[in-house]
Amino acid sequence: MYKAINSKIKKSLADIFGKEHLFTEKNDLEAYAKDETPGAYHLPEAAVRPTQQKQVDELLKLANSEKFPVIPRGGGTGLSGGALAVHGGVVVSFELMNRIIDIDRDNRMAVIEPGVINGILQQAAEKTGLFYPVNPASMDSCTLAGNVAEATGGANTVRFGTTRNYVTGMKAVSGAGTRWSAGGKIFKNSTDQALIQLMCGSEGTLGIFTELTFRLVSKPLYSTWIIAPFRHIYDIPDAALKIFRENINPTMVELMDSATLSVCSKHLGKDVQYKNYHQLLIRFDSNDRIQIMDECEKVGKILQVMKSVDTLVADTRVQQDRIWEIRSNIHESIVAEAGSVCEEDVVVPAAAVRTLIERAYAISDKFGYPVMMFGHLGDGNMHLNFTKKNKDGSDLEEIENMRAEVFLTAVSLGGKISGEHGIGISKKLYFNKHVDPGYISFLKKIKREFDPSNILNPGKIID
Amino acid sequence: MYKAINSKIKKSLADIFGKEHLFTEKNDLEAYAKDETPGAYHLPEAAVRPTQQKQVDELLKLANSEKFPVIPRGGGTGLSGGALAVHGGVVVSFELMNRIIDIDRDNRMAVIEPGVINGILQQAAEKTGLFYPVNPASMDSCTLAGNVAEATGGANTVRFGTTRNYVTGMKAVSGAGTRWSAGGKIFKNSTDQALIQLMCGSEGTLGIFTELTFRLVSKPLYSTWIIAPFRHIYDIPDAALKIFRENINPTMVELMDSATLSVCSKHLGKDVQYKNYHQLLIRFDSNDRIQIMDECEKVGKILQVMKSVDTLVADTRVQQDRIWEIRSNIHESIVAEAGSVCEEDVVVPAAAVRTLIERAYAISDKFGYPVMMFGHLGDGNMHLNFTKKNKDGSDLEEIENMRAEVFLTAVSLGGKISGEHGIGISKKLYFNKHVDPGYISFLKKIKREFDPSNILNPGKIID
Numbered sequence: 001m002y003k004a005i006n007s008k009i010k011k012s013l014a015d016i017f018g019k020e021h022l023f024t025e026k027n028d029l030e031a032y033a034k035d036e037t038p039g040a041y042h043l044p045e046a047a048v049r050p051t052q053q054k055q056v057d058e059l060l061k062l063a064n065s066e067k068f069p070v071i072p073r074g075g076g077t078g079l080s081g082g083a084l085a086v087h088g089g090v091v092v093s094f095e096l097m098n099r100i101i102d103i104d105r106d107n108r109m110a111v112i113e114p115g116v117i118n119g120i121l122q123q124a125a126e127k128t129g130l131f132y133p134v135n136p137a138s139m140d141s142c143t144l145a146g147n148v149a150e151a152t153g154g155a156n157t158v159r160f161g162t163t164r165n166y167v168t169g170m171k172a173v174s175g176a177g178t179r180w181s182a183g184g185k186i187f188k189n190s191t192d193q194a195l196i197q198l199m200c201g202s203e204g205t206l207g208i209f210t211e212l213t214f215r216l217v218s219k220p221l222y223s224t225w226i227i228a229p230f231r232h233i234y235d236i237p238d239a240a241l242k243i244f245r246e247n248i249n250p251t252m253v254e255l256m257d258s259a260t261l262s263v264c265s266k267h268l269g270k271d272v273q274y275k276n277y278h279q280l281l282i283r284f285d286s287n288d289r290i291q292i293m294d295e296c297e298k299v300g301k302i303l304q305v306m307k308s309v310d311t312l313v314a315d316t317r318v319q320q321d322r323i324w325e326i327r328s329n330i331h332e333s334i335v336a337e338a339g340s341v342c343e344e345d346v347v348v349p350a351a352a353v354r355t356l357i358e359r360a361y362a363i364s365d366k367f368g369y370p371v372m373m374f375g376h377l378g379d380g381n382m383h384l385n386f387t388k389k390n391k392d393g394s395d396l397e398e399i400e401n402m403r404a405e406v407f408l409t410a411v412s413l414g415g416k417i418s419g420e421h422g423i424g425i426s427k428k429l430y431f432n433k434h435v436d437p438g439y440i441s442f443l444k445k446i447k448r449e450f451d452p453s454n455i456l457n458p459g460k461i462i463d
Numbered sequence: 464m465y466k467a468i469n470s471k472i473k474k475s476l477a478d479i480f481g482k483e484h485l486f487t488e489k490n491d492l493e494a495y496a497k498d499e500t501p502g503a504y505h506l507p508e509a510a511v512r513p514t515q516q517k518q519v520d521e522l523l524k525l526a527n528s529e530k531f532p533v534i535p536r537g538g539g540t541g542l543s544g545g546a547l548a549v550h551g552g553v554v555v556s557f558e559l560m561n562r563i564i565d566i567d568r569d570n571r572m573a574v575i576e577p578g579v580i581n582g583i584l585q586q587a588a589e590k591t592g593l594f595y596p597v598n599p600a601s602m603d604s605c606t607l608a609g610n611v612a613e614a615t616g617g618a619n620t621v622r623f624g625t626t627r628n629y630v631t632g633m634k635a636v637s638g639a640g641t642r643w644s645a646g647g648k649i650f651k652n653s654t655d656q657a658l659i660q661l662m663c664g665s666e667g668t669l670g671i672f673t674e675l676t677f678r679l680v681s682k683p684l685y686s687t688w689i690i691a692p693f694r695h696i697y698d699i700p701d702a703a704l705k706i707f708r709e710n711i712n713p714t715m716v717e718l719m720d721s722a723t724l725s726v727c728s729k730h731l732g733k734d735v736q737y738k739n740y741h742q743l744l745i746r747f748d749s750n751d752r753i754q755i756m757d758e759c760e761k762v763g764k765i766l767q768v769m770k771s772v773d774t775l776v777a778d779t780r781v782q783q784d785r786i787w788e789i790r791s792n793i794h795e796s797i798v799a800e801a802g803s804v805c806e807e808d809v810v811v812p813a814a815a816v817r818t819l820i821e822r823a824y825a826i827s828d829k830f831g832y833p834v835m836m837f838g839h840l841g842d843g844n845m846h847l848n849f850t851k852k853n854k855d856g857s858d859l860e861e862i863e864n865m866r867a868e869v870f871l872t873a874v875s876l877g878g879k880i881s882g883e884h885g886i887g888i889s890k891k892l893y894f895n896k897h898v899d900p901g902y903i904s905f906l907k908k909i910k911r912e913f914d915p916s917n918i919l920n921p922g923k924i925i926d
């Protein structure tokens with residue numbers, strides 16, 4: 001179906017990218033064969049590192065004439081296999097196109113090259129008194145183009161929304177090699193915003209981004225985080241509902257169960273306080289310290305009624321960084337200490353999280369894989385990690401049956417199979433099963449229009 | 464090209480909708496021949512009022528087999544002619560599908576039929592302690608499906624975003640008659656959100672909505688509005704920039720020039736305070752009264768430095784409703800008192816508004832049409848009304864030349880030809896001129912896939 005990357009193609013790639021930015025040896029390609037998806041490994045035939053837009057155009061021209069897959073890659077932190085070369089071909093890694101072109105203080109906008117790391121933009125924004133609020137746990141290694149491709153959420157979504165709410169400008173190349181651009185340093189745009197939004201979450205199947213513009217917001221002056229340990233996990237979603245019923249407006253509302261906290265404590269070699277309890281993490285941001293104190297007081301009262309064991313307040317950056325260190329290392333800790341057989345990011349209506357947790361425990365019991373739960377309680381977007389030590393690959397079918405139950409559960413509660421990790425290769429089967437057939441038919445038609453030769457990240461989301 | 468609505472088609476329409484919901488007489492059709500776009504008038508051949516989804520399916524089936532245009536219509540408040548039957552055909556008015564299906568307090572979501580009026584949803588949300596923040600000036604008559612079709616903004620966008628940031632679920636029918644659905648009562652969705660976003664701002668050219676789900680947010684407990692009159696209009700954008708530089712976070716930042724306020728005063732028969740001054744209107748919302756007071760104090764100091772003549776604070780609903788009455792009647796007042804020859808809603812990067820105002824005055828002088836300016840200063844989305852009393856239609860070419868300069872100005876400042884009114888029929892020419900050709904080529908391809916017979920709202924945005 002696709003042409004192998006033969007010596008003629010390699011020669012052309014070397015001409016476009018220079019020998020120092022073309023990799024064809026297994027040793028070098030290993031770095032591009034995995035992302036963070038448990039068990040996924042696909043060695044590409046070649047990898048290239050563009051330094052300018054023109055090279056991307058030339059690559060796509062070559063790929064269309066020779067018919068080989070092109071797989072765009074950001075930081076390699078994806079959890080659905082979106083950046084993996086499942087049909088071979090050439091991985092395009094944007095690690096060298098990592099320049100912040102402009103932080104525009106007065107327009108509250110940032111223009112960047114695709115390979116800029118999320119956390120680097122956050123720091124640069126902060127230096128000018130601005131704030132980029134989208135903070136996935138992988139923010140210190142994921143790229144902003146990857147964030148757009150996956151329509152990344154993160155912990156601050158409950159108040160600040162996802163990447164979708166921040167990308168306002170785009171330069172892109174379609175699979176067919178057509179260059180297009182839209183938007184700019186404007187948030188309100190009834191002229192050419194629709195295709196920017198269509199590209200969000202397209203997982204590299206419709207186009208490659210070569211420049212992006214992001215809206216920034218005012219940096220709140222004060223931030224306070226609250227940790228509340230609970231004996232009973234079900235009291236946590238109940239407490240969150242009560243908090244929202246009081247019209248309190250937190251930046252994040254996260255849940256971490258005790259199993260998760262225990263493996264984090266072990267893996268990080270730190271004595272995590274109250275690690276034997278399930279924890280609720282709430283963050284407030286405001287320009288007004290008194291407002292935060294008021295909201296904390298209100299929340300404190302609710303937490304007491306809802307039987308939290310304690311209420312720990314973190315209002316310095318040092319304390320908060322310590323909490324974030326744990327929160328952002330959960331995935332790694334579970335993989336290392338417990339062995340993740342699957343890590344699902346289903347999303348349900350916020351009030352259905354309690355039922356989702358009940359069902360997840362029942363599924364865990366039925367199949368015999370301990371489950372560790374954490375995630376974005378306030379958005380209904382939970383991360384369910386089913387685990388097994390010393391995986392030997394003998395139970396793949398059973399794991400798949402278990403995953404099918406997890407997805408069916410989320411959908412039956414009015415939810416979706418992915419809240420923020422995307423479909424990629426790991427949820428394709430379930431996408432086909434649980435997404436409306438009319439929706440899928442249009443997605444396929446759009447794919448054909450943007451990438452008629454099906455060379456752009458083939459095998460992802462749909463076939 | 465299209466078939467006329469003959470007696471056979473009328474018979475079929477009567478079978479689908481019932482005779483009481485089919486209109487074919489000129490007298491009845493007049494109500495569907497206009498929206499709020501100055502000078503635009505297109506009498507449809509028929510109009511129908513569906514009461515259920517099934518009728519929409521049947522209409523599209525009929526339209527595809529007989530080849531006649533179908534034009535979906537909300538409240539008829541559009542300012543770009545999006546709901547007008549420029550090629551004849553059948554207008555589908557959703558006035559009877561206006562049921563709020565569900566306000567879900569705990570999930571903070573509303574499910575509605577397409578014809579629900581924006582302001583009705585706002586009231587219903589408020590009764591449960593929630594808030595739907597998207598408030599176009601036409602909120603008391605525009606429908607939510609119309610808002611989605613136009614990706615409507617409004618005055619609160621600067622803090623709360625546009626319709627795009629709130630629609631989370633959709634049932635739709637494509638031009639080809641394919642029914643599809645996506646999303647639900649979930650804000651975070653990496654499964655099937657892209658096409659919902661593609662439909663936002665599609666102006667009825669890709670599909671018809673039959674059910675919509677909107678996210679609601681917490682209702683802030685306190686709201687304070689500030690009005691500051693200025694002698695010199697340029698001091699207003701300068702003041703706004705200073706406010707944003709201080710990381711103050713208002714809900715709206717509006718400008719109304721003295722010409723606008725004078726015609727409002729006359730038309731409404733009210734003595735608008737400081738109507739001979741240009742005015743800056745700022746709104747703050749918070750759960751904390753002290754925070755608002757702090758922000759007002761900070762803003763007050765900036766306004767003083769920036770030479771505002773006075774600072775009026777409105778912190779009761781009655782006072783605020785009085786201000787909103789003026790603000791929301793501007794369009795009508797200008798049309799009635801000054802005669803609008805064109806009303807453009809260009810958007811520029813926020814810091815470029817001062818230059819946009821300078822250029823608008825220069826264009827007004829050059830062509831001899833007095834300009835009245837108001838709009839969403841904080842978003843860079845200004846409404847420029849060029850006026851003439853007793854229009855006689857003799858100067859259409861001159862007006863078009865003037866519009867061309869306005870659009871070129873916005874684009875040259877890094878902006879767009881429409882910030883919130885959409886393209887429709889009135890900006891098609893300029894869309895083609897100022898939007899990236901690659902972008903337009905994909906929009907055309909997408910249109911063909913969703914509506915291969917080109918029966919859905921033909922003649923809008925692109926040909």
